[in-house]
Amino acid sequence: MSATVEAWKCAKICAAMFVLFAMGLGLYWTFSAEYGDGLEVTMEHAGVSEGESAYSAPLGYGENYLASFAMGAVGFGAVAALAFLVMEFLKRRK
Template sequence: MRELFARKGLTVLAAILVIFAVGLVGFYMFSADYGDGLEVAMDDADVEESEPVYTGPLDYGDNYLSSLLMGIIGFFIVLSSGYLLARLLRKNDS
């Protein structure tokens, strides 16, 4: 994990999060009220989404600040999970 938190790595991580924070403004201005391609196809066919068999402990939030927070939490969960998994795969080889 050391290389991720070296100076250059930190700059990259910060840049991604800044782009996300700015992009999220556009999301709430133009897209938040609409469904994606599959959801619209389900609407067209009058298909109701059934109850999920599992509900995650978090959601993506319903306003700018909560979505920003959830995005940052998710970012670090994916970052650490991806790193640990890749390390594990590499370690198995050696």
């Protein structure tokens, strides 16, 4: 019973996060997508370009709204799963 309540609560929190993410992503693609962040703009000012990557990551953040939303979901799951495993390892032992 308690586990079901907890699972339902987690599902509601996830749903709320993804609704906010969907809205925020809309604003991101409308206002921010073409601009760099603080470090990227600093590099641009200094005439420094990004060097070749030493590692090729399997995924990216997506080139459009839907792809970004999908990548957000993948990343959310991956980060939550990794954090869960780490915290399980560190949990209080009886």
